[in-house]
Amino acid sequence: MVHPKVIDYAMTAREDFMDIFLVAHCRFVMGTPAGITDCGKLFDRPCLFVNSVFIGHCPPGKQALHVPKRLVRRTTGEPVPIDEYLGHFRDAADPVAEVFTDGGLARNDYAYVDNSPEEILEATKEMIDMIEGRWGKDPADQELLERYFALFGSIPHTQAGSSARVRQPMALSHLRRYRSWYFPEG
Amino acid sequence: MTQSKLLQVARTYHQTGRLAAAEAIYRRIAADDPGLKAVVFHALGVIAFQQGRHHVAADQIAKAIDADDSRPEFHVDLSHALQHVRQLAAAIAAAERATALGERSISFLSHLFGLYLDEDRPGDAIALVERMEADDAIGADPAARRERGRMRRIVGDAAGASYDLFGALADRPALSTAWHQLGLIARLSGDDARSVLCYERALACAGPNPDLIFDKGLALQRMRRIEEARACFREVSFVKTYTMCYGADIELDFSDLDIGPHRAESVRQRGLEAERSGRDIEAVALFGLASSLMPKDRRGRQDLDRVLARLGKRRVKFQFLFHPSMMIATEPDMFMRRVQLGQIPDDLLVVFLSGTRPANHTLITMWRRQLPLLVDDHLYYSMLEALLPGLRATVGLLWADLYENYAHPASHAVLSFTSEEMERGRAGLRRLSIDPDRDWFVCAFARDLGWSKRLFSGLTDTYTPFRNADINSYRLAMQHIVDRGGTVVRIGAGVE
Numbered sequence: 001m002v003h004p005k006v007i008d009y010a011m012t013a014r015e016d017f018m019d020i021f022l023v024a025h026c027r028f029v030m031g032t033p034a035g036i037t038d039c040g041k042l043f044d045r046p047c048l049f050v051n052s053v054f055i056g057h058c059p060p061g062k063q064a065l066h067v068p069k070r071l072v073r074r075t076t077g078e079p080v081p082i083d084e085y086l087g088h089f090r091d092a093a094d095p096v097a098e099v100f101t102d103g104g105l106a107r108n109d110y111a112y113v114d115n116s117p118e119e120i121l122e123a124t125k126e127m128i129d130m131i132e133g134r135w136g137k138d139p140a141d142q143e144l145l146e147r148y149f150a151l152f153g154s155i156p157h158t159q160a161g162s163s164a165r166v167r168q169p170m171a172l173s174h175l176r177r178y179r180s181w182y183f184p185e186g
Numbered sequence: 187m188t189q190s191k192l193l194q195v196a197r198t199y200h201q202t203g204r205l206a207a208a209e210a211i212y213r214r215i216a217a218d219d220p221g222l223k224a225v226v227f228h229a230l231g232v233i234a235f236q237q238g239r240h241h242v243a244a245d246q247i248a249k250a251i252d253a254d255d256s257r258p259e260f261h262v263d264l265s266h267a268l269q270h271v272r273q274l275a276a277a278i279a280a281a282e283r284a285t286a287l288g289e290r291s292i293s294f295l296s297h298l299f300g301l302y303l304d305e306d307r308p309g310d311a312i313a314l315v316e317r318m319e320a321d322d323a324i325g326a327d328p329a330a331r332r333e334r335g336r337m338r339r340i341v342g343d344a345a346g347a348s349y350d351l352f353g354a355l356a357d358r359p360a361l362s363t364a365w366h367q368l369g370l371i372a373r374l375s376g377d378d379a380r381s382v383l384c385y386e387r388a389l390a391c392a393g394p395n396p397d398l399i400f401d402k403g404l405a406l407q408r409m410r411r412i413e414e415a416r417a418c419f420r421e422v423s424f425v426k427t428y429t430m431c432y433g434a435d436i437e438l439d440f441s442d443l444d445i446g447p448h449r450a451e452s453v454r455q456r457g458l459e460a461e462r463s464g465r466d467i468e469a470v471a472l473f474g475l476a477s478s479l480m481p482k483d484r485r486g487r488q489d490l491d492r493v494l495a496r497l498g499k500r501r502v503k504f505q506f507l508f509h510p511s512m513m514i515a516t517e518p519d520m521f522m523r524r525v526q527l528g529q530i531p532d533d534l535l536v537v538f539l540s541g542t543r544p545a546n547h548t549l550i551t552m553w554r555r556q557l558p559l560l561v562d563d564h565l566y567y568s569m570l571e572a573l574l575p576g577l578r579a580t581v582g583l584l585w586a587d588l589y590e591n592y593a594h595p596a597s598h599a600v601l602s603f604t605s606e607e608m609e610r611g612r613a614g615l616r617r618l619s620i621d622p623d624r625d626w627f628v629c630a631f632a633r634d635l636g637w638s639k640r641l642f643s644g645l646t647d648t649y650t651p652f653r654n655a656d657i658n659s660y661r662l663a664m665q666h667i668v669d670r671g672g673t674v675v676r677i678g679a680g681v682e
């Protein structure tokens with residue numbers, strides 16, 4: 001995007017020191033989960049993780065929100081049913097390998113679908129709302145989040161479950177948009 | 187006895203290692219004869235340095251310089267003392283003063299070069315190397331040329347480095363360190379087969395050398411000659427100890443390794459040398475490894491206990507940071523939050539290990555202000571090799587505690603910038619046309635193919651591509667941020 005207020009520092013002026021200084025002093029970090037995005041939490045900066053994998057996993061932090069990629073069959077593009085996805089965490093010896101490695105995805109005929117620009121925009125608005133204290137106030141949203149936390153509650157690899165005591169939320173816009181995938185029973 | 191005679195006696199004691207006796211006499215001279223003040227303060231500083239009392243050394247040598255600013259060796263020694271107490275900017279200033287006074291030894295220039303890199307001043311390091319190019323004395327000495335070649339390699343001047351190294355080898359064909367450096371240069375250009383050949387030439391000259399064998403192992407690993415690589419790692423690895431990873435204790439089990447007692451003893455000797463030089467954290471790490479290797483030999487354990495007692499600790503564990511390809515950036519932060527929440531016992535010393543090629547040098551500098559941090563490629567990679575197989579299975583069980591620690595009200599960020607760094611950062615923002623007092627901004631990052639191309643050049647450009655994304659898909663979000671008055675700064679090392 002060409003705009004005087006959009007600066008491609010990574011391609012023009014990157015250096016180790018400013019990488020850290022920028023992350024430490026920004027209003028929030030938005031990005032795919034990676035080392036540099038994680039650095040936001042070193043300074044207790046809010047973090048919006050977009051295109052995150054695997055589903056249900058959001059790195060820890062003071063104010064963190066995430067939007068996962070969607071999981072589909074590589075050969076057909078059909079969504080992988082949520083029960084099948086969660087089944088790996090119940091049954092597989094190394095569930096993370098099934099959904100978070102090249103080999104596991106190929107073996108299961110899985111592929112992740114990136115977030116659309118619209119999804120990222122919606123999550124960005126939510127992040128700003130969270131920073132400004134407006135996020136998640138609607139009772140219907142609270143209920144939706146509780147269902148999400150309950151759904152992932154048995155997965156120790158994620159933060160979503162009640163067993164973790166701390167529950168890092170998924171973007172509500174994503175949950176609303178794909179509600180029927182997460183909760184096929186209605 | 188005259189003052190000059192006393193000085194002679196003190197020097198004799200000093201040169202023969204009777205440091206306490208030498209110090210006592212030096213102090214008498216200092217008190218009696220202000221005219222010898224500079225020489226005596228310097229000698230007292232050198233003794234303190236030899237005893238590992240680096241703060242005292244720096245103070246004494248600074249007093250010598252107050253008395254006589256014209257002696258380059260004073261500034262040389264002050265620079266070394268300040269380096270040991272991590273006052274790197276002051277160490278650089280002292281070193282630059284020494285060079286201004288005529289200090290030109292290759293070992294000292296190498297020291298200054300290292301300081302520049304430690305202080306994240308690569309431009310000064312490059313300028314120093316460029317100034318050395320015209321130094322005829324270096325050109326005439328193979329060992330000096332080898333060292334200049336090493337420095338040129340580090341600043342990315344592969345052609346200049348090769349010129350120096352081959353020049354050194356023309357005079358001394360068995361200079362193993364030059365072959366080693368040539369191997370590292372070949373590695374930089376992605377020619378791992380050539381680097382293996384260079385390492386083998388170096389090994390033929392030097393005999394079994396752990397660093398050479400280890401680098402050869404890395405090259406073989408990149409060439410996917412995994413069994414040969416493992417054989418190299420087994421030959422030089424000496425780990426059987428515990429580490430902490432993501433807050434958990436993991437035992438590193440190298441029990442299947444056939445490690446000779448000579449290897450363990452050499453680790454112990456390195457520890458003793460570190461202890462004598464006052465590098466207690468390094469000594470702890472080495473003694474810890476030595477005692478793991480020699481469970482039936484109590485000396486390693488006794489060495490470890492001695493240093494731990496001096497530090498007021500009873501146990502030690504190791505923790506890794508800054509893997510160069512995975513940037514485990516937040517390990518020390520997780521640890522510090524555990525400290526804040528009282529989860530780390532008082533008697534436990536946690537030693538952090540990093541390689542010399544971290545994902546971000548600034549973070550190393552900042553964490554060094556907070557933590558005992560040892561930078562040592564050999565220790566780091568050996569232990570990491572042992573750690574990785576058990577890593578993933580363990581991490582999953584620990585997430586819950588991590589989330590709780592970050593969310594806890596008593597947990598807060600520990601890293602901070604010095605006033606000098608704040609000024610540097612604010613200047614950096616202004617260069618990006620961001621007013622540090624008025625503007626707000628958002629950092630945006632998308633991992634893409636550039637990351638894996640950068641790290642795995644020649645091997646693959648598709649490592650975990652499912653984690654990638656297109657920065658252009660952020661365009662609507664960027665527009666929204668800009669519309670609200672913010673600025674978006676795209677960040678990321680190695681993006682396309």
